[in-house]
């Protein structure tokens with residue numbers, strides 16, 4: 001079939017579906033735009049159909065779902081000779097689109113230096129045309145320095161916008177998130193330095209156009225890192241709540257995190273990779289290999305409060321998917337708690353579990369952290385919005401065992417099925433490095449400082465006396481003692497979580513078809 005022509009033939013339209021010829025139909029919630037089409041001009045240009053009566057036409061642009069969660073903009077043009085009928089269709093479809101709550105005005109920040117430095121091109125060539133098709137107006141800022149977007153978010157008239165879009169990687173997303181959450185707390189008079197402060201939810205959604213090196217937040221919430229797919233989720237006005245953890249040290253606010261907060265391996269990879277930014281996304285493989293060979297472990301104490309409020313466990317076989325019932329249950333609990341205590345934080349005397357040891361990696365993840373390098377992520381069963389984080393402790397082990405552990409991030413095998421790996425679902429945790437504990441308990445013992453880099457008790461064990469740093473959503477955080485608390489559904493993204501696979505989606509479609 002000629003791509004731009006279809007016939008206007010007994011199509012049905014309901015509040016939820018536009019049925020096209022045969023068994024093809026589009027949910028109205030997945031229509032991107034409807035436009036009048038000058039078919040006569042097209043035909044004149046192509047020299048075809050010259051003897052036919054004047055035709056009237058309109059084009060429906062809609063989301064076409066392809067493999068692996070990829071979305072594309074597809075279109076179909078309808079024509080007929082009756083102008084009035086054609087206009088009625090356009091009017092009816094536009095009215096239906098008006099009923100959808102979609103963003104009309106967006107604030108866009110582009111990091112031109114993220115990933116392969118393609119952010120500006122990606123936005124201009126792939127995203128802006130779709131926004132304009134969907135009649136979304138935008139104010140676009142290309143950042144000139146780190147923290148430009150964050151600082152700007154404290155100054156703009158934020159109420160003017162239905163959402164903020166960031167074009168870049170996880171670091172850029174983190175920056176925009178800090179701007180928005182920070183602005184929200186400032187406007188509400190909340191002191192971010194108080195680790196127990198009940199934070200105000202941020203209702204302005206963030207959309208992520210992936211143009212970074214890892215793009216883990218995008219991949220874990222959409223199922224793919226693809227700028228066009230993300231743009232379409234923004235246009236349809238999707239909404240995905242997200243847990244955010246706050247990180248404090250001594251009553252001082254340090255950072256928020258939504259994906260990985262990692263000490264040891266991932267902290268060291270990040271720190272080393274920052275010096276190799278010129279390598280682009282490859283820097284992580286280079287620094288990953290180097291860090292793997294150095295095989296440093298770090299000693300410290302972790303205490304945590306298990307997340308008893310949520311139904312799931314990190315060893316579950318099912319993962320968080322669109323409309324996840326575990327996240328929905330947490331949302332209900334949150335609403336009930338708000339009704340009961342208002343903004344006051346519930347008093348929390350729940351038990352703390354304490355673990356001391358030597359670790360190659362301490363990873364706390366609020367979401368699976370799936371990304372193209374690791375399609376199921378660091379914790380495949382973690383939930384996007386259940387008010388908990390998965391705390392993964394990788395104890396000291398041989399290089400070979402650690403490699404086996406890493407390889408399991410790339411295949412279907414269970415990465416928690418190792419004697420040296422423990423995983424807990426938590427709502428808060430604290431970490432203090434041994435070095436800091438020692439310094440605090442015995443500040444006069446200068447001897448320690450003269451023992452060089454490695455463990456005094458077992459010089460061959462690669463246990464590093466120096467501290468590692470934290471990898472906080474791709475930003476380095478230098479603190480050897482932190483206090484972390486998960487804030488359930490503190491913010492929202494223009495996303496819908498990962499949809500069930502295509503086969504199921506198709507069978508759902510035919511069910512709807514039967515209903516119609």
Ligand SMILES: CCCCCCCCCCCCC/C=C/[C@@H](O)[C@H](COP(=O)(O)O)NC(=O)CCCCCCCCCCCCCCC
Pocket residue numbers: 169170171172212213214215216259260266269270284285288289292369371373374378403406407409410471472473474475
């Ligand atoms: C042997 C192969 C092992 C592959 C293991 C892959 C594990 C990948 C897990 C990735 C978790 C990602 C969590 C998200 C982190 C991001 O927030 C953050 C920032 O993103 P941005 O740059 O877009 O702003 N990204 C990162 O910190 C990058 C982490 C990537 C780590 C790659 C590690 C590769 C390790 C290679 C070891 C090779 C050993 C080979 C021995 C023969």
Ligand SMILES: Nc1ncnc2c1ncn2[C@@H]1O[C@H](COP(=O)(O)OP(=O)(O)O)[C@@H](O)[C@H]1O
Pocket residue numbers: 110111112113114115116142143144145146147148167168169170171172173175211212213214215474475
């Ligand atoms: N114009 C800019 N110049 C330099 N750094 C910037 C600029 N805009 C944003 N940044 C910073 O760049 C860092 C990495 O950005 P990101 O988009 O995540 O790329 P990548 O995925 O390659 O790390 C972020 O910390 C962000 O704050």
Ligand SMILES: [Ca+2]
Pocket residue numbers: 243365366367382383384385386387388389
């Ligand atoms: Ca979570």
